[in-house]
Amino acid sequence: MLQPSAAARMPVPALLRRFVLIYLSAAIVLTVAIFLSIRFDVQDRINNAKVREAARVDTAKNLVARDFSTVTSDLRLLASTPSLRRFLDHGGEERFDELANLFLELCRISGNYDQVRYLDTSGREIVRVNFNEGSPAIVPRSQLQDKSGRYFFRDSIKLDRNEIFVSPLDLNIEHDQLELPYKPMIRFGMPVFDGAGHKRGVILLNYFGGELLQHFRDVMRGGDRRRGMLLNRDGYWLSSAKQDEEWGFMLGKPELRFGKKYPDVWNAISTGDSGALQTDAGLFVYSTVYPLQPGQRSSTGSPLPRSPSKHELSAREYYWKIVSFTPYATFTEAAEINEVGRDILYGVAYLLLAFGSLAIAFFSLSRKQARVRMEEEEARLREIAVTMSDGLLVADLEGKITFANPEACRLLGYSENELLGKDMHGTLHVHGDGKQKEKHECSMLRVARTGETYRAVEEIFRCKNGQLLPISVSVSAIIREQQAAGIVVAFHDITERKKFEQELERRAQIDALTSLNNRRHFYELAEQEILRTKRYGKPLALMMLDVDHFKDINDTYGHHVGDTVLQTLGAVCLQTMREIDIIGRLGGEEFAILLPEATAAQAFDAAERLRLAVAAIAMPLEQGQTLSFTISIGVTGLVAKDSDIADMLKRADEAMYQAKRSGRNRVCSQE
Ligand SMILES: Nc1nc2c(ncn2[C@@H]2O[C@H](COP(=O)(O)OP(=O)(O)OP(=O)(O)O)[C@@H](O)[C@H]2O)c(=O)[nH]1
Structure with missing residues (x-):
């Protein structure tokens, strides 16, 4: 949109009032100056005449x-x-x-x-x-x-x-x-x-x-x-x-x-x-x-x-x-130059004064108007800032906070007065890697120098009570008279979003029925563990287990009882195994447990304990009945030729089928 020029927007009556005021003041000063200079000149001539006469x-x-x-x-x-x-x-x-x-x-x-x-x-x-x-x-x-x-x-x-x-x-x-x-x-x-x-x-x-x-x-x-x-x-x-x-x-x-x-x-x-x-x-x-x-x-x-x-x-x-x-x-008469010359000189002086006064009136009024406009703009922005749902901080070129809206104060736990004058970088900003960066490295403060807007979906501010506040942030430079004057930081609390994301991630890793690691996540964790074990030369063992005659349970008691059996088995696994053991449901009634820093023999013992614990379960059913079930377990240890978890799973699976074939409710091991 075309902006009207300053002259076009100038209110003429106000301009005239200002001009008259400035011109009259200046004309009085000029007149007094002329009068005094003539008086001094006259007195000088009188003093000379005194001596001469x-x-x-x-x-x-x-x-x-x-x-x-x-x-x-x-x-x-x-x-x-x-x-x-x-x-x-x-x-x-x-x-x-x-x-x-x-x-x-x-x-x-x-x-x-x-x-x-x-x-x-x-x-x-x-x-x-x-x-x-x-x-x-x-x-x-x-x-x-x-x-x-x-x-x-x-x-x-x-x-x-x-x-x-x-x-x-x-x-x-x-x-x-x-x-x-x-x-x-x-x-x-x-x-x-x-x-x-x-x-x-x-x-x-x-x-x-x-x-x-x-x-x-x-x-x-x-x-x-x-x-x-x-x-x-x-x-x-x-x-x-x-x-x-x-x-x-x-x-x-x-x-x-x-x-x-x-x-x-x-x-x-x-x-x-x-x-x-x-x-x-x-x-x-x-x-x-x-x-x-x-x-x-x-x-x-x-x-x-x-x-x-x-x-x-x-x-x-x-x-x-x-x-x-x-x-x-x-x-x-001697003190004044000839009358025509004097009148011309005075005329020119007063004319110049009039032009000068008009220019001063124009520029001073322009400045005043600009100031008023700026104040109105600032008031409007402040109003917006006060009511907006995002936190808003304004900092100068050094990063000193010059403004904080109520939402920013609420999120950070400071009062406005506590925030004003604080060094934003040193007090609030926490970098993702936990290392505090120098001011010149700070991505937010850099905006004041580059003038380029900085947006980040995740940054961290430290609250007054020391808690870390995950925020999304948008930082823009304040440009005044073509010069960077500071930055505006608009930030939003993303705690809820973060929780939601974490929940999503967790759900992507967990088996919904048993709350154990699902197959994909079990594989990921197992791969990391194999790498770690190989790097440090420690032993690693794996067991695979399967509910015996699970089809019959489903068929006899219903699918929901089959589900309860699976949940019970998962819970017993968690209770029986160590905290560092990685337990996953690979699918159906098939489970796998990775035992870091355990040999195949140690895993065999652990599997035996688990088998007994499962066999001892008397799962309550309707009408006072109970249900017991057993599991077959195949155990194997990490060997040098294993390149990934699939190699171990394959051996454990074979061992488990060996246990099935051998009559079920037992543990078999495969080297
Ligand atoms: N209730 C329930 N049943 C499932 C689930 N996943 C797989 N099954 C059932 O588990 C049964 C597996 O049976 P099979 O593979 O034949 O083996 P089994 O009956 O356990 O016999 P063995 O393993 O040889 O002892 C199938 O009938 C599947 O329908 C599940 O999530 N819930």
Whole structure:
């Protein structure tokens, strides 16, 4: 019969359920794996960025310090020039020109200063050179201004010799207005003294903060969306990627502060010297730059033209915060490959997952079905095995019993538990010749190796009580997945059959009337005895006997009395003769007795005893009568020329007839 294929028998709803379960589980694992790998990748990129940005921030910090150092050197140099000393000590047009030209040279050569000025102690500009967009010029006296109200003058004129005032970085104010476009500025001021040691005013350098900021932006600029920020100590942007965020403190806009936009980050940045912060917005790497050198002072400055500084600042209080900010999206986008490629890759991965899940669902369901079928099959077989009338044993390749049905247990006298695990060959199997064979020689176990069924009409199992159980047996191999897995032994108790056969055999050998050996069996036994006697050189004798006038008995008393006479004679023979003597009824009223290890003379004596015993019988008949009868016996011994029993019988017969002729009821012997 054609078997339907596994696919055809597959229940679709169960397959789909299994597929969905496997696919969803696998898809969740894959999604989590992708998510984690991106997360790890992102974190890796963030960690790299931390190191890279820290180096960048450090570079910017060194740059600011270098720019400040350059300006400080210029200021000290200017304050100590002989031109200034001469002007302060002697004044005059010539000295003025000399000083103004010196300022002009410095302004032109360095290119860093918007203004180079000398103010007297009252705050009036005495000498002033303007940069004029790259065309420095000495400002005519008529245009010089009074700067006594500006904080940078006030904070500078207070200082002692060699002390330097550095203003905050703010925007230049001209004629009480913010100069447009914005001109970021840092004013460096230093008091100057004449030869007599009197303070005569201050030298002021208006350093282009724009230069410094440009240097800063150059260092902090990057190709991605990373932003570099320079913040003053209050968190206002001095430099930002968005220009409209800058200079809030000059514009009276306190909302334009880093701390307003990123409060938590500012908390950390304002209290820490340097570090990195990873937030949902992105990565902040920051450091604090202290541009002032020892001996330099500063103040809070003032955005108002005529207001003094709120308070002074020491070198440690004058600081900026350099912040590098990289938005989080920069890392996530970088971590993913381009979107089309990513989508294709994910699509292929999930598709493969679907195919894989379907295959696993199919095969696992097939296996489950096969297992269920096998279990059902086993249950069915077990049911059959339990009810069947034959004993059934299952053994593994080693012959260990793995199953025994109730009939097997009953026949062998074991419980099922006692049989399980027992070595079938060693415990149960008895070989016909009585010699226990090696396992590899065992005809039953060999089936597992050859796969060929073994049938035997007669084998022997040993029962628990030691009795031998004759069985007929059929042994088949168990084949699982094309591999031998063990054997099934079906056996049947043949005790009754054996008895029947033995009875049949016995009946074939026994004379039904007298229960003596019949003629054929007597001949067989006699032949064996002759062979044995000849082999061992022992004597052997034979007697033949015949009931005298038996015909008359039959005729007188009836055939049934004749039968009784024959039975009585047989019984007397058995009683009188030895156990080893072989007695047979050859036919009619004729008997023969073979006497192993007896000479003719000894047989003669035995025959005489038998004759007398028979003659002494008074066989009861009906109505109180008795019947006596006699026998004639011929005796002979085995002689060398005898080839078989017929030779001996012939002589014994002759002797018996001699006895008949001599008057009956006597024994004659023939050599
Ligand atoms: N009752 C009975 N008679 C049998 C049986 N077998 C043979 N006979 C009889 O035995 C008789 C044998 O007689 P015979 O051979 O003439 O010899 P006999 O009468 O014994 O005389 P002798 O042997 O010369 O003494 C025959 O009449 C047979 O019918 C048997 O099984 N039962």
